[in-house]
Amino acid sequence: MSRAYNFSAGPATLPETVLQQAQAELLDWHGVGASIVELSHRGPEFLQVAQEAEADLRTLMSIPQDYAVLFLQGGATTQQALIALNFAAPGQTVDYAVTGHWGKTALKQVKPYVDAKVAANGEAGGFRDIPAYGQWQLSKDAAYVHYTANETIHGVEFRDIPDTGDVPLVGDFSSSIVSEPLDVSKFGILYAGAQKNLGPVGVSVVIVRRDLLERAGQPRAEILDYRAHVKGESMLNTPPTWNWYLAGLVFKWMIAQGGVSEFAQRNARKSALLYRTIDESGGFYRNEVAAGARSRMNVPFFLKDEALDKPFLKEAEAAGLISLKGHRALGGMRASIYNAMPEEGVQALADFMRDFQNRNG
Amino acid sequence: MSRAYNFSAGPATLPETVLQQAQAELLDWHGVGASIVELSHRGPEFLQVAQEAEADLRTLMSIPQDYAVLFLQGGATTQQALIALNFAAPGQTVDYAVTGHWGKTALKQVKPYVDAKVAANGEAGGFRDIPAYGQWQLSKDAAYVHYTANETIHGVEFRDIPDTGDVPLVGDFSSSIVSEPLDVSKFGILYAGAQKNLGPVGVSVVIVRRDLLERAGQPRAEILDYRAHVKGESMLNTPPTWNWYLAGLVFKWMIAQGGVSEFAQRNARKSALLYRTIDESGGFYRNEVAAGARSRMNVPFFLKDEALDKPFLKEAEAAGLISLKGHRALGGMRASIYNAMPEEGVQALADFMRDFQNRNG
Known part of the structure; x- marks a missing residue:
């Protein structure tokens, strides 16, 4: 690809x-x-x-x-x-x-x-x-x-x-x-x-x-x-x-690109978009970390129904969104969105998540 | 280049x-x-x-x-x-x-x-x-x-x-x-x-x-x-x-390429060619290591006249032969001829050394 x-x-x-x-x-x-x-x-x-x-x-x-x-x-x-x-x-x-x-x-x-x-x-x-x-x-x-x-x-x-x-x-x-x-x-x-x-x-x-x-x-x-x-x-x-x-x-x-302060702004927008997508999913997706301690870099999240994990990963990959499987210690999903992840990538993930929910929610 | x-x-x-x-x-x-x-x-x-x-x-x-x-x-x-x-x-x-x-x-x-x-x-x-x-x-x-x-x-x-x-x-x-x-x-x-x-x-x-x-x-x-x-x-x-x-x-x-035994033969030929070039130079080049302990991988050598070191390195580089400067602990020259150095490279170095000697000996 x-x-x-x-x-x-x-x-x-x-x-x-x-x-x-x-x-x-x-x-x-x-x-x-x-x-x-x-x-x-x-x-x-x-x-x-x-x-x-x-x-x-x-x-x-x-x-x-x-x-x-x-x-x-x-x-x-x-x-x-x-x-x-x-x-x-x-x-x-x-x-x-x-x-x-x-x-x-x-x-x-x-x-x-x-x-x-x-x-x-x-x-x-x-x-x-x-x-x-x-x-x-x-x-x-x-x-x-x-x-x-x-x-x-x-x-x-x-x-x-x-x-x-x-x-x-x-x-x-x-x-x-x-x-x-x-x-x-x-x-x-x-x-x-x-x-x-x-x-x-x-x-x-x-x-x-x-x-x-x-x-x-x-x-x-x-x-x-x-x-x-x-x-x-x-x-x-x-x-x-x-x-x-x-x-x-x-x-x-x-x-x-503008240095660390520019990336700080991008990272704030990227993580906010992803957490918003999770929080507004009505429980279809969930992140369990306390609001004040949520990472801007690594966003672990779970699907309401574990049986949807595999289809989620498979369809994400087909949509060009890879390496979303969560760490074996936690299971679920994890999106790591470091500096080099463009905002378009996080937008594409958020769009995919909403779409996947619409089809499976 | x-x-x-x-x-x-x-x-x-x-x-x-x-x-x-x-x-x-x-x-x-x-x-x-x-x-x-x-x-x-x-x-x-x-x-x-x-x-x-x-x-x-x-x-x-x-x-x-x-x-x-x-x-x-x-x-x-x-x-x-x-x-x-x-x-x-x-x-x-x-x-x-x-x-x-x-x-x-x-x-x-x-x-x-x-x-x-x-x-x-x-x-x-x-x-x-x-x-x-x-x-x-x-x-x-x-x-x-x-x-x-x-x-x-x-x-x-x-x-x-x-x-x-x-x-x-x-x-x-x-x-x-x-x-x-x-x-x-x-x-x-x-x-x-x-x-x-x-x-x-x-x-x-x-x-x-x-x-x-x-x-x-x-x-x-x-x-x-x-x-x-x-x-x-x-x-x-x-x-x-x-x-x-x-x-x-x-x-x-x-x-x-044929595995380790093939490289052993190439390395024997490469190092033999280089030591021969040095030993047959009538003292223009010298390697001081005892014959039975000479490395097949790293060949340090010295020019008879240290004043020729700089011209040697400069002309070698112009001929596409680089990184020949010896380690600072020893001075002089060093040719490292590991597996990935082709025989043509060592031949080119030997040819250059003879030519340099002819022009400066």
């Missing part, structure tokens, strides 16, 4: 013009006689790509100079382990707010290293809301407080930044980074796998306040040490050059 | 037909309406790609069934740290043969975790030869013995497999995997970053004898645990799908 509207939660849809540029220069990057994926990471060509990507991300996110920006392998999950290894002493207390599957994963990664306390936990309520800040049990001596800004599976998103006082705040922004303006200075560390809003899977971004790099952390190999990665400018070992390059193309596309 | 002959040490040249296929299907993989880089790693499309890649690598390398095969992020350097964490007890003795830069790097990664002994060290001789096995000081109680099969920078390659008796042998094959037939059953663990012989940077292959996975190792996060990666079939977290896919295309290309 021609290009479908792809609602995959990640790896996720990329801007078509970015893929077209990557396609055009895949065998010969800027006339050098080789692909960017075949060139040394230490050569002038890739260094330029790498530096522009960092500069463009700094522009997009208004990242202050006292923050280092890393482009690393290993995905967000690896960063979750490294954060404890780098920023907490062995056995030190750390606080975790658990508001969905990925918060649980983050917690699991650090248990071998630190005394991890659950400061807030939405599991009893099926992860359909974010525990009120007044109920969070924060430790005074915690090395940091960790939370998951947007839960990709449960579709739960923080709409503001938790206030943790002097304790550094660590945010997993894997599925919501660059989707709206963010005050980076409120964070100690902010990290994200790229495969939702930043580009292709295989590269992660870690933004860390430089003073935190002075913490001793725990015994660890150099390759697991953020200080060494900062010193090596994310080239302590060979970086995932093509993935980094493709993320850089996404950053340039975002800037050309 | 059109495609040059690219002698980069890694990221390195890829087969042109592989890049052409990746280019053709970059916006729409097999008619599904999306790029392979945009599809879920858990969907049927990518699962097929992943399974075929593993099966093809098993075919190419004749990997026995009692070995697990992992496709992971982090590069070879990350595996170097994980090998100690997964297969040695805290503080346990491990033996390292250091025959070049990458052997030193491997040793550095494990020092925080184990009692790392240097069983053999070629540094006093400038890493121009491999210490004779009779001189290796192996510890009887070592958790494993680690060596670097081919040193990418120093151009030193083991021509046989060290015999370590009952102590598992760990081999870093980053720059020589699938370049000639190898008896995998002689190894406990064999690993390689992909960016030389296997495909693009951003994915690494780890081949591990399954019984070793029962070792307790050291306290570690799940994401740093090979057992968890084996159980999760290399999808404990989102894998670098495009990189894995491109490696899979390289495997299919290798099989179509």
Whole structure:
């Protein structure tokens, strides 16, 4: 088929013009006689790509100079382990707010290293809301407080930044980074796998306040040490050059489209349209997340009659709307509508949903 | 320019037909309406790609069934740290043969975790030869013995497999995997970053004898645990799908070309031609590695007169021969001639070298 509207939660849809540029220069990057994926990471060509990507991300996110920006392998999950290894002493207390599957994963990664306390936990309520800040049990001596800004599976998103006082705040922004303006200075560390809003899977971004790099952390190999990665400018070992390059193309596309504030408006319209379609369906579709915690990025929803799940997916695919099946942990459907999902795609989905309801309601 | 002959040490040249296929299907993989880089790693499309890649690598390398095969992020350097964490007890003795830069790097990664002994060290001789096995000081109680099969920078390659008796042998094959037939059953663990012989940077292959996975190792996060990666079939977290896919295309290309034994013959011819060109230059070019330890993959060489280095590189580039500059640690030149470098490329380099000598000798 021609290009479908792809609602995959990640790896996720990329801007078509970015893929077209990557396609055009895949065998010969800027006339050098080789692909960017075949060139040394230490050569002038890739260094330029790498530096522009960092500069463009700094522009997009208004990242202050006292923050280092890393482009690393290993995905967000690896960063979750490294954060404890780098920023907490062995056995030190750390606080975790658990508001969905990925918060649980983050917690699991650090248990071998630190005394991890659950400061807030939405599991009893099926992860359909974010525990009120007044109920969070924060430790005074915690090395940091960790939370998951947007839960990709449960579709739960923080709409503001938790206030943790002097304790550094660590945010997993894997599925919501660059989707709206963010005050980076409120964070100690902010990290994200790229495969939702930043580009292709295989590269992660870690933004860390430089003073935190002075913490001793725990015994660890150099390759697991953020200080060494900062010193090596994310080239302590060979970086995932093509993935980094493709993320850089996404950053340039975002800037050309108007930057993060423009995408924030588009994302607000896209998610509002989808939630409205669900809420106005008279129960034919339902989303169970509390109104104030609904994700702008990932919209899980259920059909009134489970027997309609298969026909819904089959007909959607025939209509050029793919990857709508919900995560196996929840079932139902999920529409992931990151920056690269155009408004026309969400409109097409909403139209299809209304039509499907009319035929099956 | 059109495609040059690219002698980069890694990221390195890829087969042109592989890049052409990746280019053709970059916006729409097999008619599904999306790029392979945009599809879920858990969907049927990518699962097929992943399974075929593993099966093809098993075919190419004749990997026995009692070995697990992992496709992971982090590069070879990350595996170097994980090998100690997964297969040695805290503080346990491990033996390292250091025959070049990458052997030193491997040793550095494990020092925080184990009692790392240097069983053999070629540094006093400038890493121009491999210490004779009779001189290796192996510890009887070592958790494993680690060596670097081919040193990418120093151009030193083991021509046989060290015999370590009952102590598992760990081999870093980053720059020589699938370049000639190898008896995998002689190894406990064999690993390689992909960016030389296997495909693009951003994915690494780890081949591990399954019984070793029962070792307790050291306290570690799940994401740093090979057992968890084996159980999760290399999808404990989102894998670098495009990189894995491109490696899979390289495997299919290798099989179509005749497999590892065919490449072993080509590589023998290619390296013989290059060393002959150097040795017959009457000292205009020189390679300093002992004859029995010369790498078939990476050929470092020096010009008699350093002042000719710049003209050599400039004229080579004009002749469509790129990335010949030596590693900064050694200076001079380096021609990396992995599987994907065609014989015509090495012939063109040899011709150029003779011509350059005639004009400047």
